[in-house]
Amino acid sequence: MSKEIRIALLVITSLLVSIWGYKYIIGKNLLKKSNLYYVDYSNVNRITISTPVKYLGYQVGFVSEVTPDLDKGLIRLTLDLDENMALPKGSMANILTETFMGGASIILNIPGGCSGDCLPSGSVIGGKNLGILGSMVDKDDLKTYIQVFQEGISVLVDSLSKQMASGDSESKMGKSIENLSKTIDNLELLTRQMNGIMGASGKSINQSMSSLSAILKNIETNNEEITSLLSNVSDISKQIKDGDAKKSMESINSTLTGLQMTLKSADTTFSGLNSIIANVNAGNGSLGKLVKDDGLVNDIQDLSKHLDSLLLDLKERPYRYIPLKSQKKTEKIDRQKESN
Numbered sequence: 001m002s003k004e005i006r007i008a009l010l011v012i013t014s015l016l017v018s019i020w021g022y023k024y025i026i027g028k029n030l031l032k033k034s035n036l037y038y039v040d041y042s043n044v045n046r047i048t049i050s051t052p053v054k055y056l057g058y059q060v061g062f063v064s065e066v067t068p069d070l071d072k073g074l075i076r077l078t079l080d081l082d083e084n085m086a087l088p089k090g091s092m093a094n095i096l097t098e099t100f101m102g103g104a105s106i107i108l109n110i111p112g113g114c115s116g117d118c119l120p121s122g123s124v125i126g127g128k129n130l131g132i133l134g135s136m137v138d139k140d141d142l143k144t145y146i147q148v149f150q151e152g153i154s155v156l157v158d159s160l161s162k163q164m165a166s167g168d169s170e171s172k173m174g175k176s177i178e179n180l181s182k183t184i185d186n187l188e189l190l191t192r193q194m195n196g197i198m199g200a201s202g203k204s205i206n207q208s209m210s211s212l213s214a215i216l217k218n219i220e221t222n223n224e225e226i227t228s229l230l231s232n233v234s235d236i237s238k239q240i241k242d243g244d245a246k247k248s249m250e251s252i253n254s255t256l257t258g259l260q261m262t263l264k265s266a267d268t269t270f271s272g273l274n275s276i277i278a279n280v281n282a283g284n285g286s287l288g289k290l291v292k293d294d295g296l297v298n299d300i301q302d303l304s305k306h307l308d309s310l311l312l313d314l315k316e317r318p319y320r321y322i323p324l325k326s327q328k329k330t331e332k333i334d335r336q337k338e339s340n
Contacts, residue, residue, distance in 0.1 A: 034080050034081060042074060047095060053079050061079055088111060093127040
C-alpha cells in the first residue's frame with residue numbers, strides 16, 4: 001500500500017470518527033438504530049438541539065434538528081428516539097418548563113402500547129407548550145388548587161365581615177377602624193385649617209404674585225441692558241484672564257517691597273527724632289540748654305536788644321562806622337544834628 005493511500009485512509013477515518021464523536025456528544029449514536037418523529041409548535045420555549053426527550057422521567061431520545069416553517073409560522077422539531085420507542089397513535093410530545101430560568105425538556109405523553117399499528121418512523125405527532133404553570137401543576141390539580149384558594153378567600157372575607165358587623169371596639173379590627181376614623185377626622189380638620197390659612201393669606205399671596213410679575217416684567221424690559229452688562233463683565237473677565245497676571249503680581253510684590261523699605265526707613269527716622277526730642281527734653285545739647293536754661297534765654301534776649309540798638313544806631317548815624325573817620329569829625333557831626 002502506497003504512502004498516499006495510507007494518508008487518504010487516515011483522513012477518511014479521522015473524518016468519520018469526528019462525525020461519530022459529534023453525534024455522540026449531542027446524544028445520537030450512529031451505531032444504534034433510532035426512530036424519527038416530527039412535532040410542530042407555535043413556540044418552542046428555547047428548545048435547542050440535544051434537548052432531552054423524556055418518558056416518565058427517563059430520557060429516551062433527544063432533539064436532533066430545529067427547522068422553522070415560515071409559511072405556516074411554526075417550528076418543527078425532529079425527535080430522535082430509541083429503537084424500542086415506537087409511538088402509538090394519539091401520542092403527544094409536550095414542552096415542559098423545568099425551572100424559572102428557562103430550562104426545558106420534551107415529555108412524551110403516550111396513551112398506551114401499540115401492537116402492530118405503531119406510527120412509522122418519520123411520522124408527525126401532536127404537541128403543545130405547557131408553559132410554567134402547566135409544567136408545575138397538572139390541569140386537574142390546578143382546578144383543585146383554585147377551589148381551595150377560593151374557599152380560603154371566602155373564609156377570610158366572612159371573618160372580616162363578622163368583625164366589622166359585630167361593632168366590638170376592643171377587637172383589633174374595631175381598633176383599626178376607630179383609628180382610621182380618627183385619622184380621617186384629623187385630615188378633615190387639617191384641611192379646614194389649611195383653607196383658613198389660604199383664605200387669610202390670599203391677599204398677601206396675590207400681592208406677592210403681583211410683585212413677582214412686576215419684577216419679571218422689569219427683567220424682560222431691561223433684558224437688553226442686562227445682556228449688555230453681562231457681556232461687559234465677560235469682556236472684563238476675558239481681559240483679566242488674557243492679561244499677564246504673573247507680571248502684574250511681580251510688579252505689585254516689588255511695589256510692596258519698596259513700600260516696606262520706605263516704612264522701615266521712616267521708622268528709623270522717627271526713632272532718631274524721638275531720641276533728639278528726648279535729649280532736648282532732658283536738657284542735653286545746645287537746643288536742650290536753650291529750652292531748659294532760662295539764663296541763656298535771657299542772655300539771648302539781651303543780645304537781641306543790644307543788636308536792635310546797634311542796628312538802629314547804624315541806621316541813624318552810619319558815619320560813625322566809616323573806617324578812618326576821626327573822632328572829632330564824628331562829634332562835630334553829632335552836634336550839628338542835635339542843633340538841627
